[in-house]
Amino acid sequence: MRSKYEIFKIGIKDVAPHLLSVFPFGIIFGAIGIELGFSPLFTYATSLIIFGGASQIVFLQLLSGGASSLIAITSVGVINSRHFLYGAVLSEYLQKLSLIKKLFISYFIVDQGFAVSNQYFKKYPTEKFNHYHLIGSGIILWFIWQVSTIMGIYLGSIVPEELGLKFAIPLTFIAIIVNELRKFDHVLVMLISGLAATFFYNAPFKTYIIISPLIGLFAAMIINKLKK
């Protein structure tokens, strides 16, 4: 059986390649915050308190564009509502933990960490300390996000805009889904959710980000019924 520390390190190692896109994205975010006219402290506070990349950009953009706080907050909530799905998936593996530990780990649940740790959990569902994988992947993502935000705030646009590094975000997610591309039902469900997201993109409050996964899950349910 692996020790806590070993699993923690595996978590860091597994998520490390994704830092390749998280790091520049953090710098871009920090620079955007300052560009939009927010103070360094205010910009950084979103990384510490909200800790959700895309939602932070939308939050600052809306506020600087004169939207009401209510609209900005609602949009953050909607964009981050995908965590409900992550939590539902992870709950099975975290169930044995005390409430305090669950509350601690929850703060670190983000896209890439969820994706790699969920893969680890599926592979080793019975390992006693497997939640340390999620702590490892989550803490390193958190740390890099904080550091890169601060770098972006103070160094500004050291990442030239022409490089279009925002594109690294879809790429990091492509790198996650390639594992399932050999399964026909998964590919079908991916196409349905992806096209739904494109179609509903202009729906108010960024609701496409939760509508489309739900449409995808509904499709998955039907596919599973038909398979029987």
Next chain:
Amino acid sequence: MTWTSIFIAGILTYFTRMSMVTLIRKEMISDNLRKILNYVPSVVFPSIIFPGVLLDDFGAFVNISDPKIFGAITALVIGFFTRNVILTIVSGLTSYWIVIFVF
């Protein structure tokens, strides 16, 4: 006022993270539901990828010859065959840059 809104947005986001982890008990998840939850990565990530590649910053469709489309296809192909995260990201970015800076 705006500081208050950061805290509310933060609490709200934290709630999306902790609620399911703390509320769901194993008995509540049937085998069928577990099967469906298996698809969560396959429904959430494409919902971010597709608009990120196919639409521009204003929500309009990009041109079919857009560098993002070329980059995404390259990343998909490289990712499919190598299953390597670094190669997938790097190949996607490189091909994207080649289209932007060379052509």
